[in-house]
Amino acid sequence: MSSEPPQTFAAGQHIGPTAGVSFLYHVWNRSEINEGETVPAAPLTCYGDMPQPVIRQDEQFPTPDEAKAFLARYFRFATPTYRFLHQPTVEHWMSQILAGSPLLMAEAACALLVCAQALLYSADGDRYKEGGDEELIRSRSYFDKAKALLNQEPGPATLASVQARLAVCLYLLCTFRINECRFCFSLACTISTSIGLHRKTSPSQKLDLVTLESRKRTFWCAYVFDNYLSVMLGRPRIFRDEDIDQQYPRNIDDQDLLSSESPEELPQHGNLEAFIAHAHLAKLMARNSDLLYPLRPLSEDQVFERTDQMLEAVYHWRQNLPDFLKPRDRTLAGQRTFERQNTVLKLAYAHLRILVTRRCLLMDFSQLGRSSSASEDGRAEKPIRECAAAIGTILHTTYELFQRGSMYQSFWVTHYVALVAISTLYVFMIQNSRSSIPAGLFPDIDVFFDKAQYCQAQLAAMTPDGSQARRHYNLLDRLRKRAEKDAGRVQRAGDRTPSMGPPSLVTNIYQQALATPVPPLANGHANADRRTSVSGEAGGSMGRPLHEIETYSTGTDVAAKDVTVTMVGQFTPSKDDYASQNLLDWGWENLDTVGFPGEGDLFDFQA
Known part of the structure; x- marks a missing residue:
């Protein structure tokens, strides 16, 4: 891990190690694009936001x-x-x-x-x-x-x-x-x-x-x-x-x-x-930032100890929720207050689990536990499984909101946590192609890659031109292409078929998602029959922490893939690959909330 967290600046503004934008802007800064020429001139307090049109001032008060x-x-x-x-x-x-x-x-x-x-x-x-x-x-x-x-x-x-x-x-x-x-x-x-x-x-x-x-x-x-x-x-x-x-x-x-x-x-x-539950979760978010993202670097043992400590606190928070607010396997996409509350808390809970566990995502499994007892070799497996489950929850929830015509442009929490989940998934895939990660830590990763591309395309299409969010999605697409490229290279041991399909297939999925219209809302909002749950009972496997369940359910009709075979890289490194081959040296203090590194243009790849 690096010796200290990065001090990143974009357009003169500081971006710390927990930011959702630092890697995006570093890609921009190290490329031939000048961000200052891309972001329109604006007053200091709204620089970086999309320009606002002149609004007529004769609007009457409501009746x-x-x-x-x-x-x-x-x-x-x-x-x-x-x-x-x-x-x-x-x-x-x-x-x-x-x-x-x-x-x-x-x-x-x-x-x-x-x-x-x-x-x-x-x-x-x-x-x-x-x-x-x-x-x-x-x-x-x-x-x-x-x-x-x-x-x-x-x-x-x-x-x-x-x-x-x-x-x-x-x-x-x-x-x-x-x-x-x-x-x-x-x-x-x-x-x-x-x-x-x-x-x-x-x-x-x-x-x-x-x-x-x-x-x-x-x-x-x-x-x-x-x-x-x-x-x-x-x-x-x-x-x-x-x-x-x-x-x-x-x-x-x-x-x-x-x-x-x-x-x-x-x-x-x-x-x-x-x-009140959201306020309690925010206190845990603050505690997590202090424990896992301090100014001083953490040792490997400290990362695991603090991750376990935070996971226990997050599990305890979930257990104290009333049943109607506990995360469910399927999404409550209706209009009633408790349905909106359940969905917001489910996304917030999954988002925090990613923040808690992601530092373990890039551990060097070839070195992990080499100087420790054999019982400690699997220390990263539980956090990675938890991170995978949280990513799956967010992607599945966002996907269902789109499928049921219940996604609004104004759902800012959903936009943000989906960006966190998608980018973390892409970084995991790139890491997966460069080191032998134990098998089965991310079940059905190919299914979620497809969902990630669909959600990314739909969310990007909902983001207005000129906004900072649109720039983020444009740059996130570069990370998707890197993950897509590596997906075509990663093969199952003993099998020459790429685990996630050839690049042409995953590219088609992304293009189809861009062309797929989102189901409309009736009369400006969801139909009355959407008020009822599109879910099962509270406390299903998607909402539960992994210490309470044996396997992770995608909640989809897609047949589960065989994930018992170890995934290994089977390719000849190119010039681009040498530029990012040592992902293990990043350290999560060099990565922000959406999984982007804070130093260097590690993904400034050729197409």
């Missing part, structure tokens, strides 16, 4: 019926685990706007942002063509009005000041504007600490119940955002656990949460289980 529909869509579907707004409070703010009554700027901004967010889920397909469809333009108009209000907001800061800016961040993530989101989020965090949201409220403050619980919800939602932005961009977290003693919110439904009530008199069975 009462529209406002009611927007509120329902927002709280039922658009924010499955980001419950920082209190629905009756927002309903009151909306009624004040419609009545023309005075309202604080931050409160009015929150109401407008709820409308803007709800409109992002009003239709499927590519909504960014020719400047955007009518509903997207309307959404942008409400968003711009809200931003204008926040830019004029006078002091002092209030809870609504933080909530409005978190709503802005959520909107920016859903519209492929992650760089602007990071700047806005930094301000939201500054305001939140200035009003003490990170600290437990003193009884002497005598806050009403709605305000007290809203403070908790707002802070823990910000905490979750902080951890995702940290691993997506490779930047340090803003919130540190040692500075926090804020309590988790009570599990009380919004309609039961009233200022005049005593918490002891309210039912503790609301819809915040997923919100």
Whole structure:
């Protein structure tokens, strides 16, 4: 492993070892393409995001019926685990706007942002063509009005000041504007600490119940955002656990949460289980970054010890989930809140398992355990199996969402974790062609390679031109071609047939995926019959950690392939191969969240 984590810079911005972009930009920097000529000029706070069209400013406020529909869509579907707004409070703010009554700027901004967010889920397909469809333009108009209000907001800061800016961040993530989101989020965090949201409220403050619980919800939602932005961009977290003693919110439904009530008199069975579980998972994500990606290099033993420690913590998190939230074999693709919550948590759980285990993916199996007892030789096998299972969960879930017409462009979590899974799979395949990895660690890898190509093509087609995400998918395609090339070279021992089919076959699969239309959503959203589960019982093999199951099920009709034969490289190295032959020396501190190395253009290959 390398002696220290890389210090990567792209367009003058630091990208740490946990970033989702460092390898992509290094490919660009070492190639003949000048990134500075590719990214359009833009203000500092949104540099790297796609340019925004000029939006008309004459958009009227929604009618009462529209406002009611927007509120329902927002709280039922658009924010499955980001419950920082209190629905009756927002309903009151909306009624004040419609009545023309005075309202604080931050409160009015929150109401407008709820409308803007709800409109992002009003239709499927590519909504960014020719400047955007009518509903997207309307959404942008409400968003711009809200931003204008926040830019004029006078002091002092209030809870609504933080909530409005978190709503802005959520909107920016859903519209492929992650760089602007990071700047806005930094301000939201500054305001939140200035009003003490990170600290437990003193009884002497005598806050009403709605305000007290809203403070908790707002802070823990910000905490979750902080951890995702940290691993997506490779930047340090803003919130540190040692500075926090804020309590988790009570599990009380919004309609039961009233200022005049005593918490002891309210039912503790609301819809915040997923919100609280996501906050717990974010704490594990922060812990994983600290343990497995420190500034100082880790020894091989330390990597295994810390990986095992984190896996146990992640297993414990899953066991504590209520049954309706536990990951399932098949995907809940309906419109009900608990279905969205289940899918989001399943993807988040699989994503963290990849982050926990991926450092073991590139261990040198020819050297592993050479200086240790024979019982330690298989230390990397469990983490790699776990990583493979997590990759499979994400690919299968994303594939099913596409097949059932339930994938929206605004599903930013799905876009991100799919990129993590696909790129990690490609790196595993390249490593697999260069060292003798024990057989059976990644069952049905050829099936998942096909799914990865399909999902990559569909996700890339959904990503608007000019966005950072589109540049990432374009560069990810170079990694796919490298994996595809190696797939044609890797053969089963004693069999001259490539394990994953000839390059022409896998290329055709990718091209077919690009040409395959995504099933449409009926009336702008999934059919009513999609509300029911397309899955079996909770806690199936795809959702369970590998220590609880014997084999990994793909959940597909594709016949299981024979994976009992050791995979070995059977080819004569080319000039390109010598450039990347020693994958074992990368070390995962040189790789970011999506499996891209942080130093050098290791995959600047010839076609």
